[in-house]
Amino acid sequence: AFAADCEVTMNEDSIQLIKEVDSGCLMAINSLHQMEEYEMPKEQNDMITRYIAKHDELQKEASRMLHNNNETDKQPGMMVSAMSWLTTEMKLMLHENKSEISKIIMNGCNMGIQSIREQMAKYKAASEEAVKLANKLIKLEEDMFSDAKEFI
Numbered sequence: 001a002f003a004a005d006c007e008v009t010m011n012e013d014s015i016q017l018i019k020e021v022d023s024g025c026l027m028a029i030n031s032l033h034q035m036e037e038y039e040m041p042k043e044q045n046d047m048i049t050r051y052i053a054k055h056d057e058l059q060k061e062a063s064r065m066l067h068n069n070n071e072t073d074k075q076p077g078m079m080v081s082a083m084s085w086l087t088t089e090m091k092l093m094l095h096e097n098k099s100e101i102s103k104i105i106m107n108g109c110n111m112g113i114q115s116i117r118e119q120m121a122k123y124k125a126a127s128e129e130a131v132k133l134a135n136k137l138i139k140l141e142e143d144m145f146s147d148a149k150e151f152i
Contacts, residue, residue: 019074025059
């Protein structure tokens with residue numbers, strides 16, 4: 001059986017860490033969808049589409065784990081989401097090119113990694129499953145950062 005399918009009651013640290021992974025994935029998906037609206041080479045657009053799917057898969061895993069513990073998903077904060085959207089729009093209006101898109105993605109990856117590592121430190125009592133999930137998100141962000149570098 002897959003870990004997310006188990007009916008195990010998780011402690012509060014585990015739930016909070018999983019909610020952060022859930023929220024981080026949604027934030028990445030929203031930001032990447034925003035980039036799709038801009039002109040870029042097909043390879044770069046394909047990379048973005050691939051990472052939307054990977055973040056979506058991880059978000060669904062986090063969501064399943066939460067729902068199995070009678071918890072709800074955590075939506076990204078309205079202010080954070082609005083500021084992120086606005087910053088991206090401004091940067092892309094000024095420099096709509098593949099290099100700028102990659103720089104925004106790489107900055108987002110760095111912020112995502114930093115944020116989830118802070119949450120892992122904050123929620124020290126999180127279960128092994130929750131920590132594994134958080135590490136999957138870090139690895140996903142590291143991979144996306146590496147792939148985005150190719151377009152600078």
